[in-house]
Amino acid sequence: MKIDPQKPADLSAQIAQAIRDAIVSGALIVDERLPSEAELSDQFQVSRPTVREALKRLAAQSLIRTQRGATGGAFVNRLSFEDAYAQQITTSTLLLSMNAVRFDTACEARYALERACAPLSAQRRTADQLATMRAEIFRQAQPGLTDEAFCASDVAFHRALVDGAGNPVLSYQLAGAVEAMQPLMNMITFTARSREEIIALHSQITDALEGRDAAKVDLTLVELENYTRKLAQDVAQQRRKPA
Amino acid sequence: MKIDPQKPADLSAQIAQAIRDAIVSGALIVDERLPSEAELSDQFQVSRPTVREALKRLAAQSLIRTQRGATGGAFVNRLSFEDAYAQQITTSTLLLSMNAVRFDTACEARYALERACAPLSAQRRTADQLATMRAEIFRQAQPGLTDEAFCASDVAFHRALVDGAGNPVLSYQLAGAVEAMQPLMNMITFTARSREEIIALHSQITDALEGRDAAKVDLTLVELENYTRKLAQDVAQQRRKPA
DNA sequence: AGACTTTTAAATGTCAGACAAATAAAAATT
DNA sequence: AATTTTTATTTGTCTGACATTTAAAAGTCT
Numbered sequence: 001m002k003i004d005p006q007k008p009a010d011l012s013a014q015i016a017q018a019i020r021d022a023i024v025s026g027a028l029i030v031d032e033r034l035p036s037e038a039e040l041s042d043q044f045q046v047s048r049p050t051v052r053e054a055l056k057r058l059a060a061q062s063l064i065r066t067q068r069g070a071t072g073g074a075f076v077n078r079l080s081f082e083d084a085y086a087q088q089i090t091t092s093t094l095l096l097s098m099n100a101v102r103f104d105t106a107c108e109a110r111y112a113l114e115r116a117c118a119p120l121s122a123q124r125r126t127a128d129q130l131a132t133m134r135a136e137i138f139r140q141a142q143p144g145l146t147d148e149a150f151c152a153s154d155v156a157f158h159r160a161l162v163d164g165a166g167n168p169v170l171s172y173q174l175a176g177a178v179e180a181m182q183p184l185m186n187m188i189t190f191t192a193r194s195r196e197e198i199i200a201l202h203s204q205i206t207d208a209l210e211g212r213d214a215a216k217v218d219l220t221l222v223e224l225e226n227y228t229r230k231l232a233q234d235v236a237q238q239r240r241k242p243a
Numbered sequence: 244m245k246i247d248p249q250k251p252a253d254l255s256a257q258i259a260q261a262i263r264d265a266i267v268s269g270a271l272i273v274d275e276r277l278p279s280e281a282e283l284s285d286q287f288q289v290s291r292p293t294v295r296e297a298l299k300r301l302a303a304q305s306l307i308r309t310q311r312g313a314t315g316g317a318f319v320n321r322l323s324f325e326d327a328y329a330q331q332i333t334t335s336t337l338l339l340s341m342n343a344v345r346f347d348t349a350c351e352a353r354y355a356l357e358r359a360c361a362p363l364s365a366q367r368r369t370a371d372q373l374a375t376m377r378a379e380i381f382r383q384a385q386p387g388l389t390d391e392a393f394c395a396s397d398v399a400f401h402r403a404l405v406d407g408a409g410n411p412v413l414s415y416q417l418a419g420a421v422e423a424m425q426p427l428m429n430m431i432t433f434t435a436r437s438r439e440e441i442i443a444l445h446s447q448i449t450d451a452l453e454g455r456d457a458a459k460v461d462l463t464l465v466e467l468e469n470y471t472r473k474l475a476q477d478v479a480q481q482r483r484k485p486a
Numbered sequence: 487a488g489a490c491t492t493t494t495a496a497a498t499g500t501c502a503g504a505c506a507a508a509t510a511a512a513a514a515t516t
Numbered sequence: 517a518a519t520t521t522t523t524a525t526t527t528g529t530c531t532g533a534c535a536t537t538t539a540a541a542a543g544t545c546t
Contacts, residue, residue: 011500012299024333030341036526047501049292052527053299056255060300061330063337068527069509079337087304087334090267092415094306094322098273101412108363109412116359120351169344169352169420172335177416254529279497290530295498311498312538 011046012053018044019054023063023076034064034074062087081168085175092176093183103184103232110177111225114158115218117174121164122214132160133206140199150195151185157202164209188231197227254289255296261287262297266306266319277307277317305330324411328418335419336426346427346475353420354468357401358461360417364407365457375403376449383442393438394428400445407452431474440470 022028035043040051055074058064062083064074077083096106121129136157140150155178162174190198201224208216265271278286283294298317301307305326307317320326339349364372379400383393398421405417433441444467451459 013302016303020333024337026340038526049295049502050500052292053296053499056296056299057303059256060259060303061333066527067509068507070523070525071510072508072526074527078341079334081338081342084334084338088331090263090304091322091327091330094267095324095327095415096412097269098321099324105410106412109410109416112359112363112408112410112413113356113416116355120355165355167348167352167355169339169349170355172338173352173356173416173420177412281497292531293529296528309498310538311536313494313496314539315497315537317498 011044012050012057015040015044015046015051015054016057019058020061020063028076030076030078032076034076036073081172084172088172088176089179092180096180097183103187103236104229106181106184107225107229107232110181111221113174113177114162115221117162117165117167117170118217118221119214120167120170121161122209122212122217124166125164125209126166129160129164130206130210133157133202133209136160137199137202137206140195140202147188147190148186150190151182154185154198155179155182161205161209185228188235190231194227194231198224201227254287255293255300258283258287258289258294258297259300262301263304263306271319273319273321275319277319279316324415327415331415331419332422335423339423340426346430346479347472349424349427350468350472350475353424354464356417356420357405358464360405360408360410360413361460361464362457363410363413364404365452365455365460367409368407368452369409372403372407373449373453376400376445376452379403380442380445380449383438383445390431390433391429393433394425397428397441398422398425404448404452428471431478433474437470437474441467444470 019028019034028034034040034055037048037051037055041048044051055064055066058074059066062077062079065077066072066074095101136153139145139153140157145153158178159171159175162178163171165171201220204220205217205224208214208220262271262277271277277283277298280291280294280298284291287294298307298309301317302309305320305322308320309315309317338344379396382388382396383400388396401421402414402418405421406414408414444463447463448460448467451457451463
């Protein structure tokens with residue numbers, strides 16, 4: 001693990017990269033303790049604050065965790081699916097909001113991915129997941145619900161659908177696509193009529209999953225995608241020529 | 244933007260979260276300059292090194308960039324697709340390697356997602372992307388190729404397939420799934436015979452894309468998935484009872 | 487006046503040394 | 517033997533300083 005002392009500034013970035021490489025390559029394994037900050041500053045020939053900045057960079061990516069005290073130090077962290085979810089969602093959300101991604105583009109990606117899960121979900125969905133989906137549908141039918149709460153429940157419904165595939169890697173990949181859509185969905189005003197329509201489609205999907213009818217799930221997801229895009233178009237149109 | 248001074252240690256994490264929230268919520272917009280480190284230490288009532296640790300955390304997530312000099316400072320960064328790709332790939336790769344994800348699980352996820360792109364790619368693939376795919380197939384047929392190089396070319400082929408969908412959000416989501424598989428694929432030893440088989444399937448996929456035959460692409464991807472899983476099984480079996 | 491050079495000020499990058507707080511192991515005491 | 521106290525180690529934080537980079541301001545020359 002070496003850094004180039006001749007290179008431009010940002011020693012902390014170089015040190016972070018060196019340690020990151022060691023972790024990714026497997027030279028440092030999970031739960032292994034890194035040298036103490038003092039030792040690292042010796043090894044890299046930099047001051048302790050610089051080493052600390054490097055360690056904080058790694059901590060921000062959940063690559064290490066630190067512990068105080070006598071036997072403390074920085075340890076290589078086992079990246080959990082949960083941590084990875086959280087990072088994915090933050091990144092995806094910012095990516096969509098900062099790059100002016102069109103609603104259609106994001107929507108297309110989301111439903112394409114979700115339809116990829118559908119056949120697996122139809123095979124493997126548990127009774128528990130079906131119950132979750134029905135509970136969310138029930139919540140969505142409550143009259144006093146705000147648009148934000150409706151969207152949040154929609155996300156929960158679709159997460160249950162994705163989790164139904166029983167593949168944690170798929171769930172992780174989809175987390176970003178599904179959750180990152182929420183801010184975009186929040187721009188839509190849901191009328192009572194459109195909520196009814198969405199709830200009906202959600203019910204159809206749940207029924208089809210219960211009956212293990214993959215084709216029906218796929219078909220209904222396409223319908224839901226088209227309907228969602230239509231709603232977004234209506235909002236855009238109304239903005240263009242307001243009352 | 245406030246932090247709780249009564250809370251446990253790790254002030255830099257709290258400050259990073261406060262600024263992160265401000266960015267995600269839109270209170271800080273792209274290219275906006277944050278207060279200088281000195282001003283931030285005043286505002287949050289902490290020392291400059293603590294502020295710097297917080298800023299480095301954000302820099303590690305590509306949320307800010309810093310610039311030295313008179314008009315320098317920390318600026319909210321527009322998260323590019325490229326930056327997001329890179330982060331996704333690192334995260335996905337570590338997630339798979341640290342959590343002992345089964346080859347089958349990762350493989351299933353990857354091909355499910357890839358099949359989600361197939362219909363869109365069949366519609367939209369450009370001549371350029373087809374050329375890339377054929378070039379990679381040609382490379383894969385070279386006799387002296389190492390297994391690592393073969394895998395790398397395989398990844399390039401599949402990335403072109405995914406990019407064919409012409410949806411950057413899809414490409415971003417898939418980058419992790421496809422690239423993170425590479426270390427797992429590298430455990431497979433490819434015989435001349437198995438390379439031939441894979442190349443034949445790659446050719447079929449490319450032909451089907453050229454002919455805009457979505458169904459054929461899907462079918463061949465399923466074949467490729469099954470074949471890949473069979474290869475992995477053979478490796479596992481051979482390890483169990485070696486010569 | 488205009489073009490070029492020099493100075494200056496502001497900001498990040500880095501360093502050194504110190505103290506605080508947490509924590510577990512070792513030592514002392516009951 | 518069990519409990520308490522001490523001690524050593526390590527991260528967390530602070531203060532103050534200097535180096536480096538950079539753009540704007542000031543100065544100088546034609």
